[in-house]
Amino acid sequence: MTQKPSLIIKLAVLAIAAALLFWPFLFQDVRSIQVAARICVFIVLVASYDLLIGYTGIVSFAHVMFFGFGSYGSAIALDQMGPGWLPVGLGALAGVALSLVIAVAIGLLSLRVKAIFFAMITLATASVALVLASQLSGLTGGEDGITYKAPDLFKPATKLWLNAEGKVAQLWGVRLNGKLAAYYFVFLSSLMLFVVMLRLVGSPIGTVLKAIRENEARAEAIGYRVVAYRTFVFCIAAVVASLAGSVYAVWLKYTGPETALSFDIMIDILLMVVIGGMGTMWGAVIGATLLVLAQYYLRDLMGAAAEALSGLPLLPEILSPDRWLLWLGIVFILLVYFFPKGIVGTLSAKGAR
Amino acid sequence: MTTPSLITQDLTIRFGGHVAVNAVSCAFRPGELTVIVGPNGAGKTTYFNLISGQLRATSGRVLKNGTDLTAMAPSARAHHGVGRAFQLTNLFPGLSVLENIRLAVQAHSGDGWRLFRPAASLKGLTAKAETYLEATKLTPVAHQAASELSHGDQRKLEVALLMAMEPDIYMFDEPTAGMSLDHAPDVLELIADIKRDTTKTVLLVEHKMDVVRALADRIIVLHNGELLADGAPEEVMSSQIVKDVYLGKGVAA
Numbered sequence: 001m002t003q004k005p006s007l008i009i010k011l012a013v014l015a016i017a018a019a020l021l022f023w024p025f026l027f028q029d030v031r032s033i034q035v036a037a038r039i040c041v042f043i044v045l046v047a048s049y050d051l052l053i054g055y056t057g058i059v060s061f062a063h064v065m066f067f068g069f070g071s072y073g074s075a076i077a078l079d080q081m082g083p084g085w086l087p088v089g090l091g092a093l094a095g096v097a098l099s100l101v102i103a104v105a106i107g108l109l110s111l112r113v114k115a116i117f118f119a120m121i122t123l124a125t126a127s128v129a130l131v132l133a134s135q136l137s138g139l140t141g142g143e144d145g146i147t148y149k150a151p152d153l154f155k156p157a158t159k160l161w162l163n164a165e166g167k168v169a170q171l172w173g174v175r176l177n178g179k180l181a182a183y184y185f186v187f188l189s190s191l192m193l194f195v196v197m198l199r200l201v202g203s204p205i206g207t208v209l210k211a212i213r214e215n216e217a218r219a220e221a222i223g224y225r226v227v228a229y230r231t232f233v234f235c236i237a238a239v240v241a242s243l244a245g246s247v248y249a250v251w252l253k254y255t256g257p258e259t260a261l262s263f264d265i266m267i268d269i270l271l272m273v274v275i276g277g278m279g280t281m282w283g284a285v286i287g288a289t290l291l292v293l294a295q296y297y298l299r300d301l302m303g304a305a306a307e308a309l310s311g312l313p314l315l316p317e318i319l320s321p322d323r324w325l326l327w328l329g330i331v332f333i334l335l336v337y338f339f340p341k342g343i344v345g346t347l348s349a350k351g352a353r
Numbered sequence: 354m355t356t357p358s359l360i361t362q363d364l365t366i367r368f369g370g371h372v373a374v375n376a377v378s379c380a381f382r383p384g385e386l387t388v389i390v391g392p393n394g395a396g397k398t399t400y401f402n403l404i405s406g407q408l409r410a411t412s413g414r415v416l417k418n419g420t421d422l423t424a425m426a427p428s429a430r431a432h433h434g435v436g437r438a439f440q441l442t443n444l445f446p447g448l449s450v451l452e453n454i455r456l457a458v459q460a461h462s463g464d465g466w467r468l469f470r471p472a473a474s475l476k477g478l479t480a481k482a483e484t485y486l487e488a489t490k491l492t493p494v495a496h497q498a499a500s501e502l503s504h505g506d507q508r509k510l511e512v513a514l515l516m517a518m519e520p521d522i523y524m525f526d527e528p529t530a531g532m533s534l535d536h537a538p539d540v541l542e543l544i545a546d547i548k549r550d551t552t553k554t555v556l557l558v559e560h561k562m563d564v565v566r567a568l569a570d571r572i573i574v575l576h577n578g579e580l581l582a583d584g585a586p587e588e589v590m591s592s593q594i595v596k597d598v599y600l601g602k603g604v605a606a
Contacts, residue, residue, distance in 0.1 A: 223432050
């Protein structure tokens with residue numbers, strides 16, 4: 001849309017960026033840094049999906065597949081060649097290459113057909129990839145996935161900086177070790193990919209993509225080859241998703257269908273883009289952050305609430321942590337009801353008035 | 354006489370058993386404004402769609418300066434200088450008026466594929482878009498979304514998009530349809546300006562007879578998909594055949 005993001009959105013995005021930048025210094029437990037890394041990766045993944053669904057109006061269910069290609073690329077290379085930067089690079093490259101080939105094939109063969117058929121084709125392709133990953137267990141580890149070692153720099157025992165006594169130095173009480181390096185690898189890679197996408201949507205080609213979403217036939221009539229632009233953006237989104245997958249694989253040191261290919265991830269992506277707001281890169285930031293936080297902390301929050309209310313009748317039962325999915329569902333319904341265009345879209349529309 | 358810039362040879366399209374445009378052969382020359390008339394369902398808009406590429410011909414050919422466009426997609430025809438404005442307003446509703454026009458400027462500037470450079474920084478494109486804003490008197494609404502414009506302004510934007518494409522062939526499909534009396538003259542004035550440029554070819558579908566009289570160098574009549582008459586305005590308008598078509602044979606006989 002033409003509207004500029006409102007002040008609240010700008011502040012929220014800025015706050016999230018600052019929080020992610022300083023996260024290891026703010027929260028030091030293992031779980032919370034896991035959350036931060038997941039937020040970083042999912043912001044990129046959701047933003048790349050927004051290039052398709054929000055900017056160009058392409059509905060694809062294969063996005064998680066491209067994420068998986070990148071994940072498995074790096075994972076298999078690290079597994080077979082041992083830890084190091086070469087396997088990370090080669091694996092990422094292989095993932096990108098495979099993603100590109102499949103994206104071009106899907107794009108050229110089927111972006112001409114109606115949106116619903118295209119969506120079905122991507123669904124079928126992604127299902128095939130999921131089945132292949134679990135069947136080719138020699139390569140992919142099947143349902144169990146693969147566990148491997150990350151490059152040495154990211155080992156928790158790695159000392160980034162030594163103090164006078166020859167031990168690992170601390171900054172604001174945080175040890176400057178390999179784990180910290182791994183987080184900043186995730187953070188900076190994600191930031192870079194996100195900035196590249198921001199530049200893309202702000203460039204002339206970004207306007208063309210919006211024009212295709214708004215009125216495909218007229219875009220063609222004034223001289224834009226719609227199929228070419230659609231295939232192009234489908235490829236770009238696939239490459240970015242694939243790279244995000246590689247980064248996540250290096251971080252997790254484990255890749256399996258659950259973390260890289262399952263349709264649960266696809267549903268997460270869809271929810272994040274809808275909740276955040278389509279057609280705004282900022283929506284991806286807000287949607288991914290909210291949903292990941294909810295997935296990790298809603299249970300804890302409910303546990304605490306149930307305990308606090310333990311004297312009362314019924315309420316602790318309703319708030320029992322076992323029912324967290326029910327509450328997550330209710331939160332989604334409320335969000336979609338009160339923010340029909342997503343949080344960013346709805347707030348921007350209100351701000352414009 | 355100058356050589357024709359646009360030629361249709363036996364142009365035909367069949368939808369099942371229905372022949373919507375039947376073997377229409379016609380040549381259009383630079384500096385000439387041709388009005389296409391005919392009753393509803395005569396095939397005027399279909400004929401336009403065949404020339405600008407929204408529909409592919411069943412048989413026959415479309416030639417622009419000797420190049421065969423018949424198999425080309427609409428975008429390729431646009432790059433060959435065939436520009437088209439639509440009868441039903443056909444804009445980019447969520448984008449601003451300026452963005453709408455800039456897209457049309459950008460399409461034939463070769464900047465469509467420029468990556469990673471802020472669109473707003475392409476000053477040349479914006480400056481050019483602004484000249485078309487001014488020409489169509491849309492400057493005051495430049496930053497409104499196209500969907501928020503009044504019907505009259507939307508029709509003007511439709512014309513502005515066509516002008517911004519800077520084609521050799523201008524095709525207008527009832528440009529003043531549904532416009533109020535105070536808006537219509539602006540659009541007609543723009544068409545008259547284009548007509549003064551002797552390198553441009555203009556095709557115009559129009560019903561309003563005063564408009565036809567004011568602008569036409571030549572009139573062709575389509576009826577049931579066939580080319581019925583072709584000639585100078587007074588000649589065609591006074592011919593018996595046109596009266597038959599418009600008023601029905603019974604009345605004329």
